[in-house]
Amino acid sequence: MDRTDFNKFDGLFWRTLALSLPKEGVASCFPDEPARLNRLIEVRWPHGPKCSNCGNTGISWIKSRSLFQCQQCRHQFSATSGTALHRSRLSLGIWFGATEAIIQYRNSSFIGEDMPAHALAQNFNMQYGSARRMRKIINAEIVRGDAGVLLPAIRVESEEDARF
Numbered sequence: 001m002d003r004t005d006f007n008k009f010d011g012l013f014w015r016t017l018a019l020s021l022p023k024e025g026v027a028s029c030f031p032d033e034p035a036r037l038n039r040l041i042e043v044r045w046p047h048g049p050k051c052s053n054c055g056n057t058g059i060s061w062i063k064s065r066s067l068f069q070c071q072q073c074r075h076q077f078s079a080t081s082g083t084a085l086h087r088s089r090l091s092l093g094i095w096f097g098a099t100e101a102i103i104q105y106r107n108s109s110f111i112g113e114d115m116p117a118h119a120l121a122q123n124f125n126m127q128y129g130s131a132r133r134m135r136k137i138i139n140a141e142i143v144r145g146d147a148g149v150l151l152p153a154i155r156v157e158s159e160e161d162a163r164f
């Protein structure tokens with residue numbers, strides 16, 4: 001890690017990130033799994049879902065399986081396929097909430113230190129090992145910024161005007 005990388009994660013970085021989260025909290029902003037799924041889809045495909053196999057935009061939604069199906073090549077894919085959340089058994093509620101919790105923890109800690117895995121495990125009612133794996137994925141998503149899905153999904157600052 002060079003000096004530039006280090007500076008990227010100083011207090012100001014976490015403060016700016018924390019300020020871009022919904023003031024009423026991520027859970028009030030996206031209160032249930034359908035709302036969170038819609039948010040994820042909107043963030044991944046602002047112009048509508050696109051087939052990850054052939055690029056076609058004619059896509060059907062298979063409600064019973066929560067999968068998209070390409071009308072051209074019949075390829076089936078989920079909203080999380082190809083993302084850091086692919087094949088995760090955790091709900092989007094946990095992913096969204098834990099990302100918010102980690103950002104807030106690092107913003108409020110004096111030197112931006114990482115949230116302890118046992119605290120995450122306790123807050124989200126999960127095993128310590130799962131919390132550690134989840135934290136690793138979330139931290140990698142934070143580094144990816146807008147190229148990932150978790151940060152764009154829970155950040156709302158640019159929509160402030162539209163929502164009020």
Ligand SMILES: [Zn+2]
Pocket residue numbers: 051052053054055056070071072073074075
């Ligand atoms: Zn296709």
